[in-house]
Amino acid sequence: MSWRSHGTTTNDSLIDALEANKLIKSPASVGKAMRKVDRKCYVLERDKSESAYRDHPLGIGANATISAPHMHAMCLELSREYLKDSEDGRGNGRVLDVGSGSGYLVACFAEMLLASSSSKEGAGNVVVGIEHIDSLVERSIKNLTEDGKGEMIKNGSITIVKGDGRLGYEASAPYALIHVGAAAPEVPSALLSQLASPGRLIIPVGGENESQSLMVIDKNEDGEIEYRDEMGVVYVPLTDEEHQLER
Numbered sequence: 001m002s003w004r005s006h007g008t009t010t011n012d013s014l015i016d017a018l019e020a021n022k023l024i025k026s027p028a029s030v031g032k033a034m035r036k037v038d039r040k041c042y043v044l045e046r047d048k049s050e051s052a053y054r055d056h057p058l059g060i061g062a063n064a065t066i067s068a069p070h071m072h073a074m075c076l077e078l079s080r081e082y083l084k085d086s087e088d089g090r091g092n093g094r095v096l097d098v099g100s101g102s103g104y105l106v107a108c109f110a111e112m113l114l115a116s117s118s119s120k121e122g123a124g125n126v127v128v129g130i131e132h133i134d135s136l137v138e139r140s141i142k143n144l145t146e147d148g149k150g151e152m153i154k155n156g157s158i159t160i161v162k163g164d165g166r167l168g169y170e171a172s173a174p175y176a177l178i179h180v181g182a183a184a185p186e187v188p189s190a191l192l193s194q195l196a197s198p199g200r201l202i203i204p205v206g207g208e209n210e211s212q213s214l215m216v217i218d219k220n221e222d223g224e225i226e227y228r229d230e231m232g233v234v235y236v237p238l239t240d241e242e243h244q245l246e247r
C-alpha cells in the first residue's frame, strides 16, 4: 500500500495521501501532528525536493535512515494513547525516542503531547531523543530548529542527547512511552525498567540480517508486562557506534 501514499510537493499532500490510504487512522491527532512536522526539514540537502514527500525511507548519513512516512504514522498510532496527560498527574508527558536519527519522530511526539497538554507552550512535557552518532545529534538539532521547534528545545520539551540508547536515559525516567527506531537483538532491560506504570515500549526486535518483529510491550499499573508482536519489519540495528559506521 505504501507506494500509493506519495505526496507531491508539499508536506500536507503527503499527509493527505497517508490519510486517504488509511495509513494514518487518526487524522485529528496523528495527522494533525504530522502536518506540523515538515519532513523536508529532516532529510539531507540532496533530498530537499519532492523526494522528501514520497513514502520511502531516505539515507541521512552515518548508515542511518529516516523511516518511511507510513512507518512513522504506524508508530505514532501505536503511541497515541500514551501521549496524553502524563502519568505523574501534572499534565506532563514523558517520552524517550531511542535512535532519534533525524529528529523527525521527536518532533511528532512533542507536537502530540502539546496538543493534549493543558499548558499552552507544552512546557513541562519532556521528549528526549537519544542518538549515539555525534553528526546525527548535531544535524537533528539543526533540523528541529529549521522546522520551528527551537522554542521547544529552549523550554526543555525537546532534548536531544548523545548516548548509547540501549541504556535508556535514566535522568528523565520514567517514561510513559519509549520508542526505539532501530532493531535490538533482545529487549534491553534498562528500557523496561525506565518504563512508567502504565507505559508502552515500542521496539523492533531481531538480529541484523534476520527477520525482525515490531514488539509492543505494555507495563500496567501493577508493573505487569505484556508482549505483543505487531508485525514483521526491517530496521537498521541498535548497535555500537563503531559497528554502525563500518557497515
Ligand code: SAH
Residues within 6 Å of the ligand: 062, 064, 065, 066, 067, 098, 099, 100, 101, 102, 103, 104, 105, 130, 131, 132, 133, 136, 163, 164, 165, 166, 181, 182, 236, 237, 238, 239, 240, 244
Ligand atoms: N526514527 C529515526 C530512525 C533513525 S535510524 C528517524 O526516522 O529518523 C536508527 C537510528 O538509531 C540511527 O540514527 C542510529 O544512529 C541510531 N542508533 C543505532 N544504535 C544506537 C544506540 N546504541 N544508541 C543510540 N542510537 C542508536
